Amino acid sequence: MINSLFVITEKLSALSGKSYLDSDILKNKRILLLLNGGIHQHAPLVNLCTKSFSMLPLNNKFVGDSPVYPIDILLSNLNVILPHAQPGFMVCSTESLIFLDLNDKNLNSPSSWQKPGVSVITMDVGPDYYTNHGVCRLNEKDEILEIAYKRSAEYLSNNGFISKEDKASIYTGLVFFCQKTTEKLLYLHNTPPLDSCTYLGVDSGSQLLKFGVFPDILCAMTKHETLESYLNQPCFPGSNKKLVEGARKIVWKTFRDIELHSIKIKGNYYYFKNPMDFLNFIHNNGKYQISRKMHSFIATKSPCNGVVINSILLGNGKCSDTSIIYSSVLSGNWSVGEDSIVFGAKSLSANYHIKDRMIVNEIRLKPIKMKHSSNETPRALLVLGIQDDLNLYFTDPNATIANRTWEEFLKTSGIAPEELWSKGLPRILRTARLFPIIVDDEDEKMIEASLWIQNKESPPLSVIGRWKSSKRVSICDIGNIEADFQSRREISFQVDSMEIENILVNGLDQSINPFIHKWDESGIPLGRALENLDRISFSTPLQFTGRLLSCISDTLAIYVNNRGGLRSGPAKNYSWEKAFNYFRNHDERKGFLSLIKERTKWLNSNENMIRAARHYEGAGQIVIKNIVDTCQTQLCKMDPENYRILQHNEWVCISLPVRIDLAGGWLDAAPICYEHGGNVINAAVSIRGKNPIECKVRRINEPVLIFNVVGSSLDPVVCSTLLDLLDYDQPHAPASLLKSCFLQLGLIDYSRKCKISLKEQLEKLGGGIEVRSTSNLPTGSGLGTSSILAAGLIYGIAYAYGYKYSDQHLFHAVLKVEQMLTTGGGWQDQVGGVLGGFKEGKCSKFQAKGDHINVTFEQIQMSNEDIAKFNQHLLLVYTGRTRLARDLLQDVVRRWYAKTSEILDTTNNLLKTTEKMRDALSKCDIEAIGKNLIDYWNQKKTMAAGAEPSRITELFNKVKDLVHGYSLAGAGGGGFMLLITKEDCSSTKVKIENILKNVDGFETVEFFEATINTKGLETHFEKVQDFLTVPTFVSK
Structure with missing residues (x-):
């Protein structure tokens, strides 16, 4: 203790810049x-x-x-x-x-x-x-x-x-x-x-003095202690008594007062003095709850009812209810008897059985020189009885070895005391050289030569002969502390690894991130953590592959610990393209191998590791796309008798309402919709009496595609070659949405292997088309504009060529378009805009390998009077702040794959809220609708961090006393605010305007009249009034 205090003071002095002990x-x-x-x-x-x-x-x-x-x-x-x-x-x-x-x-x-x-x-x-x-x-x-x-x-x-x-x-x-x-x-x-x-005294040549807190320091201060009694207090074994006496006199003088x-x-x-104390505490303390399985992986054929700590149990093993297995790996046909402890065992495997009231303790030894020794750490199996006293002489009547007297042990084994103890050693259990050194994990004969000690009958001559010829150690001889700690850590890592594999391969709703954080904090190298996940990737079913890729991305990010930049970002670096192509071609094994190969080049800095993490998420997005692409989208030829053929001089015009989401949002997004399943309630709304989304399509004779986003600053995009279409997957490329909608229909082959030109393919279809799209809402509205527009575009282009989708397949087609654009998304927007009124969309969780996304829907019946009543309390407010759903979606998908308890609880609560909202809507209970809307908003905020910026919070606080409920439309972060007002929406609008007009920062807030649209997608035809000049197509 004196040395410790001196060293602490010395180090603190040095750290403060002193060159002396201060x-x-x-x-x-x-x-x-x-x-x-x-x-x-x-x-x-x-x-x-x-x-x-x-x-x-x-x-x-x-x-x-x-x-x-x-x-x-x-x-x-x-x-x-x-x-x-x-x-x-x-x-x-x-x-x-x-x-x-x-x-x-x-x-x-x-x-x-x-x-x-x-x-x-x-x-x-x-x-x-x-x-x-x-x-x-x-x-x-x-x-x-x-x-x-x-x-x-x-x-x-x-x-x-x-x-x-x-x-x-x-x-x-x-x-x-x-x-x-x-x-x-x-x-x-x-x-x-x-x-x-102190070490200074020893380094100066002084004889080491062992001096402790008790009795050397404390007894000098007790009231009834005398100098004589103090000097006669026991001292450490082997101490120089005169040195101790001199030291105690100094302490007496210093501390007596x-x-x-x-x-x-x-x-x-x-205090655990012996193994029975340990067993009694575990089984009989009665005050503290004991976990019978603590940080262990158990996959035995029969139930294992003992207490298992930091262990892996496999095979046809059995253990008694009163046994304890501690830091061990057991496999094969094994058993552990009553009141027995197996501690640190890794060598025990097939056909090894521990009897009742025994201790088997595998100890790692310091390296020793032996003939034909392997590179493995030598070890010994200590086999003793639960109540053996290590310090009793073997001649003591109370002395035992493996629960029997020494006399019985020596008689049945034929061993002489001289074979156990060298001359001069005290003949006690602690010094008896009983335990053979094992240098090979698979040396079953040497393990048998260790375990025979527990048997009361005479051992076979071959076993006792092997035991006598072996190099043996006593309890006093053993001890490689570093190896023992390392073995414990290694088992802990293996337990974690097996738990992670069980979670990922079986798709359990449990996060592996706590394991990864633990590895990072405990110094497990990143390379080893990644190798472990790589191994698991080859046995993971396809439906869980996206999650595993996200977990590897999480692992990289956890080890970087916010030192490499933002987690979300682009993932289209050409170096990763080879791996991505394997995933696109559904060859996941080669995809993982290619990712591993490429990843090794990106582990040289925190910044590059984050970029690698983004590309693992990019590969995961491809896996999600592959699953989404399996949903059915059958394009049907329209019946000529019920179909108005589009003439070359007319437009087919489609107008659509937008949607307001009322409950269940995020449950429609892939992969949540097929891994969790979910219901979403929304309604179609017209803005200021009109459908805000419009698109029109016309046939043209020229074999080109013309895409025109009306109201944008860009010129119309004319596509005359397949190459002109191939930037469809870049969301910010001109007319990328329109291109994706056209390509999704499958009317042409745009693969890189295709040898037929766009001109030839369009000529077979009877010519090209011109497509125009319009939206009268601000960008990033949160009202599902892009997905609803995609539904209108697909419907219009298909109509122009004489085809159509069913409503369900149209919803599926828009899902595929969002995956083509790499923005991702769900199905609720298109359900909300294509179908009028209030409706509940549904998608079931996958139950079997061949399952596909299957979106169904059901109208929520409300009378015209109830709809009018709802309209009186519905107010849309544009917050003046745009938002990009993709960034929020990336974060939600990442957190969903991480399976945090918060996300799992929230997805379940979202389902419950849809049930309550449906009931409130069917009764047109405005107050209940508002309350459920607030619950829904709080759930959306939990799902997506950043859904409610501080400016939005301030805006909510300004209006909350005037409303029953509120939410941001869609993913949140900005866009439109949906309010369910207490009074009629017109008077509430005036009150809010008066509140906000004197508040800085809300100048861009704008109010929009919204009414429930009961018709959904509408179609009409117009004569072409203006013509774009189409470039002359030149064959190359």
Whole structure:
């Protein structure tokens, strides 16, 4: 402890720029020192990772549901205690378990934690503990009179340690030194012979002095201690007694007048002295919930009912309800008996069985020189009985080995004591060389030579012969601490990997991102994390491939940790095109391999890793497109008897309303619509008495395509070659939507393999077409304008050539167009605009491999009176802010694939809201409609971060007292605001105008009259009044 305090002060001095040890550096600081007890020969048996890091299967709200360590619980306790403590030095043992009573007033009492001198934290315990540990005798002022260690109950009772309730104040191992006392403790580092406690003394040639908190420091301050009794306190084994005596005299002189107090806290205290203590805590503590499966992967043929911690269990294995399997990998035909512990085992496989009340502990050894040894880490299987005492001489009547007497063991095995112990060694279980060294995981004979110890009958001569000829170790010999920690971490990684594989391959609604964050934080290399996901990719069903690509993208982003730029961005770098083409051609395996190959070139910087992440999402978008493309779109030839043939001098004109979404939005977007399924409720609306979306199509003799976006600053786009059409997938390219709508119909072949020119293909169709489109709404309205326009364009172009889609297939066709444009999207917009009135669109979750997206719809019946009533309370307000749904869609799809609990809960709640909204609409309950609309808006905000910018929030706050409900139309972020007003919409409009006219920043807000449109898509014909000059087509 003195050395630790010296080193801490030395480092703090250096960090502050001092070239000398500055004791003033400790002023006004709280310093925490955690004491690790070293390699422990207990709990469960030989825990090379030390008691501090023994895994406990506790469901503890303070430290989470991963395996819990005593050191976790201690740190949680200190988070409660230390905020109330004065500056000073807190010294804590990490080996015991202390569960605080959080209602204890002493935990946050300033008077308790501001005392001068030294404070020892104590806790009342019963007879199971007070005779086996250090306990304190206190006076009425909570001053410590005496500390007794492992004294008899009679001694403790006679000397006033035990209360009437049969309790004693146990020394918990938590000690606090005030700032002045800490300075005195530091001064000892330079005082002989105490300087021998520090590395400086040892480096100066002094003999090492072992000096501890108890009894060397604390006993010098107890009230009833005398110098003589203090000097006679026990010291560490192997210590130089004269050196210790000299050091204690210095401590007595320095600390005798320092006050030593007890801070008594309430709670429960546990200490695992032996494996039975560990078993009893797990099975019988009765106060703390135990998880029977903690951070483990179990895929055994029979149920495994034991407690399993950080392990992988496979094969035809069985374990008793009272057994514990800890940091192990078991496969094949194995079994673990009652009250047995298997700890760290990785070598056990087929036909190995652990009997009742046994401990099998696989220990990693330090490298040793052996003939024919492999590169694997050597190990030993420790096989002992649950109650074997490591420190009893084998001649002691109470001494046992594997639950039987030494006499019986030696007799049945034919082993002589001289074969177990070298001369001069104490003949105890701890020093017995019982355990063969195993250098090959598949050396079943050597494993058999280790496990025979548990059998009470005589072993076969071949087994005992192999055991006698092997190189063996004792418990005292073993210990590669680094390898043991590494083995534990490796099993943890394997458990995570198998859980991730189970989640992704089976499409479970569980996020893998916590695993990836854990790997990043624990130092798992990115390359290994990616290799693991790459391996899983080859066994993932097609319907979950998009999610896996998104997960790899997430992994890259998590490791970058916001140091590489924005996550969303373009994903069309030519270097990735080869991989993308494999996915386009439905060869996912080659696609993944090509992505892996290309990815290796992009891991050299955070910026490039984010760009790689975007391209993995780009590949995922292709997978979504492939699935969307399977939905049915059968183009039918129109019946000439019921079809007006379009003449070359006339237009077919299509007008459509827009839609307002009322519930269920985002459930229509791919992939959510086919992975979750969902219902969407919306309504068609006319704006200012007109349908705001119009398009017209006419036939022309020339074999060209003319696309004209009316109202844009661009000239009409004339396509005379296939090459002119191939920028259809670039959303910002001129007339890209119109091109995609034409190509989607499948009237021409535009693949790169096609040898037939556009001219020839159009001539077979009877000539080209001219298409004009118009929208009278601001860009980014949120009212579904682009998808509804796409529906009108597809309908019009198909009509011009004598074809048509059914309503359902038209909705599917627009879905495909959105995928062609790479904007993605859902089906609710086209359902909302093509069909009049209120309707509920539906799409079911895929249940089988061959399922396709199948959009159905149902009209919500409302009387004309109810529609008129709804219109009186409907107000559309343009916020003055445009938004781009694609950016929000990318984020929603990403979060959906991440399967966060928030997103999963919200998608389920969206479904519930559609049911409530349908009921409210059928009753035309305006107040209920408004309430459900607010619920829906809150759900949309959860789905898409950024859906409600601060300016929109401010606008909502201005109008909320005048409305029953509100929402932004569509994805949010801007566009139109939908209000369900309390009073009629006209008077409410005036009130809102008066509110906003004196507020800066709302000058661009505009009000639009909206009414429910009950007709949907309408068609009429016009004579051509103006003609574009069509370029003469020149054959090349």
